[in-house]
Structures are given as structure tokens and as C-alpha cells.
Amino acid sequence: MEQGIDFDIVVIGGGIVGLASAYKTALAHPHIRIVVLEKEEQLATHQTGHNSGVIHSGLYYKPGSTKAETCAKGRKELVDFAKKNKIPCKITGKIIVATKKKELPNLEQIFNNGLESNIGGIEKIGPNEIKEIEPFCTGIAGIKVPCTGVIDFGKIAKKLGQLIEKKGKANKVLTSHEVIGFDKHDFYTNVVTNNGAFAAKYIINCAGLQCDRIARMDGLDPEMRIVPFRGDYHELTEEAAEKVKSLIYPVPDPTFPFLGVHFTRKIDGSVECGPNAVLSFKREGYGKTDFNFTDTWQSLSYWGTWKMFRRHWRYGLGEYTRAFCKKLFLQQLQRLIPSLGPDDIKPGGAGVRAQAIGPKGEPIDDFKIERSKNSIHVLNAPSPAATASLAIGDYINQIATEHFKLR
Ligand SMILES: Cc1cc2nc3c(=O)[nH]c(=O)nc-3n(C[C@H](O)[C@H](O)[C@H](O)COP(=O)(O)OP(=O)(O)OC[C@H]3O[C@@H](n4cnc5c(N)ncnc54)[C@H](O)[C@@H]3O)c2cc1C
Numbered sequence: 001m002e003q004g005i006d007f008d009i010v011v012i013g014g015g016i017v018g019l020a021s022a023y024k025t026a027l028a029h030p031h032i033r034i035v036v037l038e039k040e041e042q043l044a045t046h047q048t049g050h051n052s053g054v055i056h057s058g059l060y061y062k063p064g065s066t067k068a069e070t071c072a073k074g075r076k077e078l079v080d081f082a083k084k085n086k087i088p089c090k091i092t093g094k095i096i097v098a099t100k101k102k103e104l105p106n107l108e109q110i111f112n113n114g115l116e117s118n119i120g121g122i123e124k125i126g127p128n129e130i131k132e133i134e135p136f137c138t139g140i141a142g143i144k145v146p147c148t149g150v151i152d153f154g155k156i157a158k159k160l161g162q163l164i165e166k167k168g169k170a171n172k173v174l175t176s177h178e179v180i181g182f183d184k185h186d187f188y189t190n191v192v193t194n195n196g197a198f199a200a201k202y203i204i205n206c207a208g209l210q211c212d213r214i215a216r217m218d219g220l221d222p223e224m225r226i227v228p229f230r231g232d233y234h235e236l237t238e239e240a241a242e243k244v245k246s247l248i249y250p251v252p253d254p255t256f257p258f259l260g261v262h263f264t265r266k267i268d269g270s271v272e273c274g275p276n277a278v279l280s281f282k283r284e285g286y287g288k289t290d291f292n293f294t295d296t297w298q299s300l301s302y303w304g305t306w307k308m309f310r311r312h313w314r315y316g317l318g319e320y321t322r323a324f325c326k327k328l329f330l331q332q333l334q335r336l337i338p339s340l341g342p343d344d345i346k347p348g349g350a351g352v353r354a355q356a357i358g359p360k361g362e363p364i365d366d367f368k369i370e371r372s373k374n375s376i377h378v379l380n381a382p383s384p385a386a387t388a389s390l391a392i393g394d395y396i397n398q399i400a401t402e403h404f405k406l407r
Contacts, residue, residue, distance in 0.1 A: 004199055021396035038177065043158055043161050050351030054094075059122060065366045092148065092265065098140055205376065211378060227279065227357045230280035230286070248262060283352065353383070354380075371403050
């Protein structure tokens with residue numbers, strides 16, 4: 001062991017992206033010492049543990065983009081990983097349903113993306129086939145996507161944590177270790193946490209909702225800011241859940257990075273509907289009125305946020321009213337399942353997305369990774385990053401191998 005160096009690589013963030021990156025790097029370089037530092041008491045406490053649990057097919061994304069490629073590759077690997085490690089996972093298939101004529105061009109575009117990205121088995125369907133697949137759903141046209149599935153990403157993250165420690169005796173996954181500063185030296189950095197400091201040669205920042213702050217702490221000035229968007233879910237009552245067999249999605253608005261309120265029969269059998277997308281006043285706040293001054297100030301003092309508001313205020317206002325008004329939320333669900341009533345839904349959980357916004361107010365669509373001298377910063381890993389995590393892990397390992405000259 002080199003004198004004074006505790007670890008070769010510090011990975012910041014025990015979400016699925018940090019853990020998959022550490023795991024793939026540990027597999028490729030068994031002799032190096034890796035530590036994952038997670039600030040919470042448990043792994044996967046934030047986005048990874050608060051998502052829809054959907055294994056995405058990859059057909060929404062621009063063909064050839066990192067998102068499209070890692071999603072297709074990561075999905076297959078994730079399913080194999082789940083089987084091998086006995087983590088429940090179901091490939092249930094899903095349908096995307098257009099309910100209005102004006103949605104048809106977007107539906108066509110999604111279908112063509114799917115063909116270009118080689119998403120196996122996708123089919124165009126009409127109103128009768130929609131009813132055959134989901135008897136309570138109504139639509140004018142749709143796409144059947146057989147390779148979509150459901151899983152608990154939190155369980156995958158925890159398994160990855162165990163395997164990282166198993167792959168190398170010197171590897172560690174440490175929870176309750178919040179990175180609060182860097183003390184930089186020529187050939188190493190003292191990574192300072194609330195629970196002691198670790199001298200490391202290299203840093204990989206996978207801090208999700210906090211990734212831009214960690215990057216700035218490291219001296220980087222990334223041309224983006226994380227603006228948090230909360231997504232609220234409702235759950236169908238046991239009786240109403242009979243109305244959903246697997247997954248039903250609307251046609252998303254292509255100007256937004258979110259997929260629209262959908263129905264998901266989850267891996268535990270319950271049916272969730274959501275999430276909406278409203279600006280959150282706290283990066284890690286899951287309640288509708290949660291507020292943090294610094295988080296709010298950093299979102300609202302950024303020009304990009306205001307430029308985004310100016311362009312999308314009507315959509316934003318609609319999402320806000322739906323977040324606070326059950327009747328309006330229900331109306332959105334009734335577009336897909338008209339027979340749902342107010343007694344069929346009850347409040348569910350919430351998640352907060354780390355949405356990277358560029359200086360012109362544009363939501364950054366593809367994954368974004370930047371390098372500085374001894375660091376790699378994952379600055380945008382939105383959905384489908386959980387599906388794609390194992391492929392993202394390979395990608396980060398590839399960047400780390402070249403950038404850090406790992407042997
Ligand atoms: C509502 C919602 C629904 C989604 N649905 C899906 C879906 O169905 N399918 C899909 O594939 N993807 C989905 N996604 C996207 C997916 O969940 C995320 O892209 C993915 O979980 C990102 O993982 P991550 O590791 O980058 O972030 P996170 O899971 O947020 O992990 C980052 C970790 O870094 C830690 N951290 C932050 N700062 C520090 C610090 N200073 N020191 C130490 N640790 C720190 C945090 O505590 C956290 O645990 C969804 C996301 C949301 C929010």
C-alpha cells in the first residue's frame with residue numbers, strides 16, 4: 001500500500017450510479033482500493049429508493065445517445081444480474097397510449113426511435129388491442145413494448161454494495177459519511193467527511209441531487225445547475241388496482257424530460273400512479289411543503305431556472321395545481337382509465353429528480369460527465385439511469401481507466 005494513501009478511488013454517493021460505477025471498476029481492476037462514501041444511514045436513500053421501479057426499454061431516447069445505448073445494454077444486464085442474485089424482477093411489458101389525435105405524431109416518433117434503437121418486439125396497436133391488453137384503458141392508438149419490466153432498484157443497489165466489498169478486501173462501502181470538503185494536494189486529495197478524512201488518489205462524484213455542489217467544491221465550474229423536481233405518486237386502492245394489469249403510459253410531451261403520469265403495477269403487486277413534476281423547494285424534500293433556503297436560493301438565483309419558467313410557465317402552473325388538487329390529478333388519470341373515481345386513489349410516496357438545467361434554461365437531456373485533474377463528475381444521470389446503471393458503470397470505468405491511467 002502506498003504510504004499515506006487510504007484508497008485509490010473515492011466514489012461519492014451510494015445511489016445506484018455510484019455503486020454500479022464502483023462495482024464495475026472493482027471488477028475491472030481487482031487490485032485497486034475503492035471506497036464508496038454515502039452521507040445517509042442507508043444506501044439508495046434518495047432517487048434510487050424513490051423511483052417508479054420501471055426497467056425501461058429505451059425507446060424514448062434519441063437513437064445513438066448515451067442514454068439510448070446504455071439503457072438497452074444496461075436493461076439486459078440488470079435482468080441477468082437480478083436473476084443471478086435472486087432479486088425479484090418481472091418483465092411485464094407496457095403500453096404507451098395516445099388519447100388525442102394531436103399526440104399521434106409524437107407516438108409515431110417514439111415508435112421510429114424504438115425501431116432505430118432496435119428495441120425488440122415493439123408493435124403499433126389500435127383501440128381494440130389496447131382493450132385486449134388493458135381492459136379498462138381507453139385510447140385511439142398505442143405502442144406495445146414487451147421488454148419493459150419492474151424491479152426494486154433499492155435492492156439492486158444494496159446487492160452492489162455487498163459485492164463491492166466482496167471483490168476486494170480493501171474495498172469499503174461506508175454509510176453516514178458525508179463529504180464536506182476536499183483538501184487538494186499534487187498527487188492525492190484528502191476527502192473530508194463528517195466522520196473522518198480519507199486520502200485518495202482519485203474521486204468519482206455520483207452525488208445525484210448534490211452533484212453540482214460537489215463539482216464546485218472540487219473547483220469545477222460546470223455549465224449547469226441541479227434544479228430539483230418533485231414527483232408525487234398516488235396509489236390505487238386494492239379494488240381499483242384490478243383495473244391495471246401491468247404498465248400504462250401516456251404519450252409524453254417531447255419538450256419535457258419527464259414521461260407523464262403513468263400507471264405501474266409494481267414488483268410488490270400494488271399499483272402506483274404518477275409522478276407529476278413540480279419544482280421542489282428542497283433538494284431532498286419529499287413533502288409538498290418542504291423548504292430549504294439554500295436549495296431554493298440556488299434554484300431561483302440561477303438564470304437558467306427563470307429562462308425555463310418563461311418558456312414553460314403554463315405547463316408548470318398546471319403541474320402545481322394538480323399537485324395540490326386531487327380532482328385535477330384524477331382527471332389526468334381518467335384520460336387513460338375513464339372509470340377511475342375519487343375513492344379509487346389514495347396518496348402515495350414521492351421522489352425528487354436531479355434535473356440538470358443548462359444556462360439557457362434547457363433541461364439537459366443526455367447523461368453528462370465531466371473530468372477535472374484527478375476527478376470524474378457525473379453531472380446528469382436522470383431516468384433511465386437506474387435501468388442503465390450497470391452499463392453506466394462500464395462507461396464510468398472506461399473513462400476512469402483512461403483518465404486515471406488505471407492498470
Ligand atoms: C420520481 C422518480 C422516478 C424515476 N423512475 C425511474 C424508473 O422507473 N426507472 C429508471 O430507470 N429510472 C427512474 N428514475 C431515475 C433514477 O432513479 C435515477 O436516475 C437514479 O436513481 C440516479 O441514481 P444516482 O445514484 O445518480 O442518484 P441517487 O440515487 O440520488 O444517489 C446519490 C447519492 O449521493 C449521496 N450524496 C449526496 N451528497 C453526498 C455527499 N456530500 N457525501 C456523501 N454522499 C452524498 C446521496 O445521499 C445519495 O444517496 C426516476 C427518478 C425519480 C426521482
